Amino acid sequence: MPNPLLKTENISKIFEVGSMFGAKKHIKAVENVSIEIGENEILALVGESGCGKSTLGKLMLALLRQDRGRILYYLNNAYKDIWSLKGEEFKEYRRNAQLIPQDPYTTINPMRNVLSALTPPLLHYKIAKNRKEARKMAAELLTMVGLVPPEDFFKRYSCRLSGGQLQRIAIARAISVKPKFIVADEAVSMLDASLRIEILDLLLNLKKKIKTAYLFITHDFAIARYFARDQRIAIMYLGNIVEIGKTEEIIQNPLHTYTKV
Numbered sequence: 001m002p003n004p005l006l007k008t009e010n011i012s013k014i015f016e017v018g019s020m021f022g023a024k025k026h027i028k029a030v031e032n033v034s035i036e037i038g039e040n041e042i043l044a045l046v047g048e049s050g051c052g053k054s055t056l057g058k059l060m061l062a063l064l065r066q067d068r069g070r071i072l073y074y075l076n077n078a079y080k081d082i083w084s085l086k087g088e089e090f091k092e093y094r095r096n097a098q099l100i101p102q103d104p105y106t107t108i109n110p111m112r113n114v115l116s117a118l119t120p121p122l123l124h125y126k127i128a129k130n131r132k133e134a135r136k137m138a139a140e141l142l143t144m145v146g147l148v149p150p151e152d153f154f155k156r157y158s159c160r161l162s163g164g165q166l167q168r169i170a171i172a173r174a175i176s177v178k179p180k181f182i183v184a185d186e187a188v189s190m191l192d193a194s195l196r197i198e199i200l201d202l203l204l205n206l207k208k209k210i211k212t213a214y215l216f217i218t219h220d221f222a223i224a225r226y227f228a229r230d231q232r233i234a235i236m237y238l239g240n241i242v243e244i245g246k247t248e249e250i251i252q253n254p255l256h257t258y259t260k261v
């Protein structure tokens, strides 16, 4: 594997949920997980609903904090605990680690048009010098994700975009800040079957231009196999990574019962 960009060391996340009768229940959403993602690598994370995939993704993006273990990110020539990063370094981590969410309708604030959804991150991270440059970059991004001519999309609100178009905008926004790591959490599962391959191919083509590592979360083996061909798959079951390896090897020769099923 190329140099790990990000690694988790024995991380666990436990949720405490109250029951109707006041007794507290603990859910081990992620248990003792150690995985590595190399620069520019795709790691597909597959498992049934509720096994902890999204929680693991959120932990790796520092959107949630683990209860145990640590997550190391390679930054300025050293591995650093992401929760020890401060100031500019934490900001850099935030920029470098992006999410493509499942539900494209939650991506854009319904009160904002496409242009005003795309430009703030460009300005915030000083990728664009000013509004004019941000607008130009937004046009380039829309073109890259196949929304042309871009000017036709600038003034549109999410209610006037299809699910597929919104997902393209979510992708444009994620790649706009030149991240090194993207968590794509069920990024195509809400789309029509006919659109899925189109969006997966778009992601794979963009990946050739913008070198980015992916944690690609899905409950669908066929989609994982397609997206992570020649790469790696991790199988998650009840909060644990039960199997990890080369995509074809895992699929041809599954060891864990869940994988076999």
Ligand SMILES: Nc1ncnc2c1ncn2[C@@H]1O[C@H](COP(=O)(O)OP(=O)(O)OP(=O)(O)O)[C@@H](O)[C@H]1O
Pocket (backbone or CB within 6 Å): 015, 016, 017, 027, 028, 029, 047, 048, 049, 050, 051, 052, 053, 054, 055, 056, 219
């Ligand atoms: N904020 C939370 N509070 C309490 N429990 C939670 C929370 N988030 C997740 N869980 C629980 O943790 C477990 C793992 O959830 P998670 O969403 O990570 O699974 P998943 O594999 O992404 O599922 P799906 O395929 O349905 O998206 C589930 O039992 C879920 O109910």
Ligand SMILES: [Mg+2]
Pocket (backbone or CB within 6 Å): 053, 054, 055, 185
């Ligand atoms: Mg999920």
